[in-house]
Amino acid sequence: MVGNPNNQSGDTSPRGEPTQADRNGAPDQSDPGSQTRVEAVRRQIRRTVEMLRGSTISLENYDPSRHERLVTFDGVDGCEEVDRYWVNAPFAFVSIQRDPKENDHQYHVVEPELEDQEYALLEALFDDIRDPLVYRKEVDDGDVESVLKEELREHLERYGAEVDMRTFYKLFYYLYRAFRGFNKIDPIMRDPHIEDISCDGYDLPIFVYHDDYTDIETNVSFSQEALDNFVIRLAQHSGRHISIGDPMVETILPDGSRAELALGEEVTPRGSAFTIRKYADEPFTPVDLLEYGTFTVDQMAYLWLAIENNKSLIFAGGTASGKTTSMNAVSMFIPPRSKVLTIEDTRELALYHDNWLSSVTRDRMTEGSDITMYDLLRSALRHRPEYIVVGEVRGEEAITLFQAMNTGHTTYSTMHADSVRTVINRLENEPINVPRAMVQSLDILCVQTLTRFEDERVRRNKTIAEIEGIDQRTGELDYSNAFVWNPDDDSVSREDSEVLDDIRDDNGWSQSELLRELQRRRDFLRSLWDNDVNDYRRFTAMVNEYYADPEAAMASIEDGPEPATTD
Template sequence: MASDTGAADLEGSVEDLRRRLSRVWETLRGVDIDVRPFRPGRDGPLATFDVPEGEREIDRYWVNAPYAYVVVTYDDADSEHRYYAVEPDLDRFERDLLDRVVDDIRDPLLYREGTGKTDAATLRGELESLLESYGVDAGMDTFHALTYYLYRDFRGYGRVDPLLNDRHIEDVSCDGYDLPIFVYHDEYTDIQTNVSFGKQELDNYVIRLAQQSGRHVSVGDPIVETTLPDGSRAELALGEEVTPRGSAFTIRQYAEDPFTPIDLVEYGTFSIEQMAYFWLCIEHNKSLIFAGGTASGKTTSMNAVSMFVPPRAKVLTIEDTRELSLYHDNWLSSVTRERRYEGTDIDMYDLLRSALRHRPEYIIVGEVRGDEAITLFQAMNTGHTTFSTMHADSIETVINRLENEPINVPRAMVQSLDMLSIQTLTRSGDQRVRRAKTIGEIGGIDQRTGELDYSSAFEWDAESDEFRRNDSSLMDEIADERGWSRSELLREIERRERFLELLRALDVTDYRTFTALVNEYYADPERVMDRLESRADGTAADDGDRRGDVTAGGERAADADRR
């Protein structure tokens, strides 16, 4: 028995020595790797996942096919969902190989001219050369797995990359060392992931995020608010001085293309009637503030209704971090700047004062919270139309915040504000939804009480999840300005509501197309309405033909529709 064991050990040692000698020989002579596109059917899956015991799979979808996908499970014992980011599998040899490749590839990429444009093809070429020089005859599964991790770490967002590629995720939150990252998922709300960072990894990652966005973070200056290259908004904290559990970050994602008014109607945030109301008010230079709590959709709503701004009107936006995106020819965007090594800070107050010298017709300010509010309301009083956001949960709270520390806008100036939209993030049934709780109109100062009058043009009924329309003094003002009778005003409102209904029926949600059609409406409303009606009639006729085919036994068409 002992002799058999010894023979087996000797045989294993000889085999190991043979493999080493073979590897040395391959390294000396080199190899040629025949790189080709990854073929899942032939090369097999790159990433595998086994559902943990006690959990059951709820959902599975790609976030970066064919490399990374997401599995959502449900733990019945804890009554909670879990989120698993699944990336290509690497064995020990492949991990060691990846570490060596990363070290050897970094310098050539760093010193090559134009490295800022390093793409997947460049990384594939460098990887192929290195593997051939190592003498590693890698299979396509290993080659493409290594390519994925190189691109993820050099050009992507490292370990968080699958989360930021998930279109269902709005927020990514890391609260400290060795703690699981949480995300806000549009279907499963707040959910724990399988991604976490150790101490050194997390410190380095926070520094990297700051550097990627052109900012500096250090122990002496540990808090940074910035915008990442993909447009996401990031709040970073380094070390344990201000965040005792360790470095932390929150990344808030925005859609690549901004939401249009049609999108917000589809989501139930606003109704068609409310959007037609905003359109008329914005065209007639009524100033507006969107208020609400965190993540209630204030900036998204402001960006969406800004698409109603008349074409060629000069628009100027002022923000701390870039969030607004307009498809407007005459748009000047400005962002605050913090002093780094020399020069001075440029805050929102400075930008707003400068903005007035550009003679804009519309001024859009990211958020009102300090000295800039006085200048903003002075701009309102001198005929500039302004949009902004602020944190408040009711019309009364907005007025109180504006009139008191630290904003301190005189009541006589507050009355130059025309509209307030109060947003809320709430629950409707078993879903978290965003709704415009109230759209209010600011009146004058009551001579008897000295208080500011206001009224509600629209109110949201939580029980029925519907919007109720009330009388609007702003609509009466617009009718007087245009010389419209009551019937002419109602006819124009109904036409714009019909216009928006047609865009909704035709699924016009691209912000460029939406803005172009609104601009066309300003130029010739009858022509664009006729064209949209014809397109809608044609779509309805096609749908009717398809339904007829199915009714007549067109099973193939029915299957295609289901797919």
């Protein structure tokens, strides 16, 4: 930073002879390089004196009314700002810029700018603070910010650096971002509007999927060394190993986000790459799906009654169609005391349920063998669960899943497929190969899509189909549509339902009693929606209250729900 310590004395000319500065003890005025080296030595001497003298820093909480602003931004030339919001106040905000010539948007991350002296301090602090931060007990106890501030203050005083609070907090921000955050993409990871983050290689702009502006280019990119190190760090922090010999890893980050990592140019010629599907801090509830228009109240009441009455179902759809989100949300309808077991390749399901056993596959360690979804599913049957939820079926585990259906277990899962017929074809053919006689044990198939309506990208449940069995004349699997989405006007049409007829008969209800129960649940869900009960804890509590006493629950919601706690 202030000169190479190996060049402080004994410098030689290109011919290996001592320079004029070495002979006379003064810089050679005809040698600019010599003057530069001497100035570097003088700066280092001054720096050493300052460090020996030390300094005192009075640490204060940052106050924008008393201290200078940490970030400033004057916009991008030729563009107009259409949106601006904080993602980590007062350190970082996002500016959405529109380029009228290209008619597109740019996602611009704005962070504190460092002056040369501040950058030099930051470089030294990275090395000096890393080890104390790792070994301080308070960090493990969760008091990261206060520990980092104290370490930063002590090191600055040790350096003899005189800094104001603006510089102090700029340094603090970048240290925290490096040690406990997500480096350059930390502001993006903090943005609740972002669903996906994609880096395609060295020095290429990162793209994000924004819930208002869809796919949008950012001003963030990584150099080759920085990107390689970042990908390795993401793998290590999630407990996985990645190397040139094993360059692809699918993993779950510490915050729960799902990441696909690729290192080097072996399988991704443009360099290391990553895609992160962000994990929602709060799981979506059925009320959220109603709010977004993914389901109607009629569809949600139907699914609620089906889940309570142990009907098995599969959510199908393309990438990012919301399959897992919907399955996770409707699982909140599972009766409160029922035993639930979930099986996943990568942890995505989050159930607010007391009697829940979660299991995840594992790659072979130095000893032992792989633990696959098939292994977990076989083991799950010995736990005697009432509901089995499988993250996604795509191989031999599907046969065991359908065997579980045939033996009376209620099962839920997801599949990649864009229609009912495609789901059936995938189930019956390689590599899944479920016999047709077993497929007919599936009760309901929900097909979801990510599509456009009125120039907006929306997620819709386009079909809820019911598997009716094998046609005795043709030998084909029969199904009927209970609900169908109409893309012309964003409406949903309803057809007759054999599943509801089965539920009516199993409960000994008359047709009017069935319709009355469906209407009561529609009214209950609509009341929860009208009262913004979208906190998953509160929503689950209200559903459980309904199971205990429907009339009291209806009265409670009509009186207005209690606000959700933030404990």
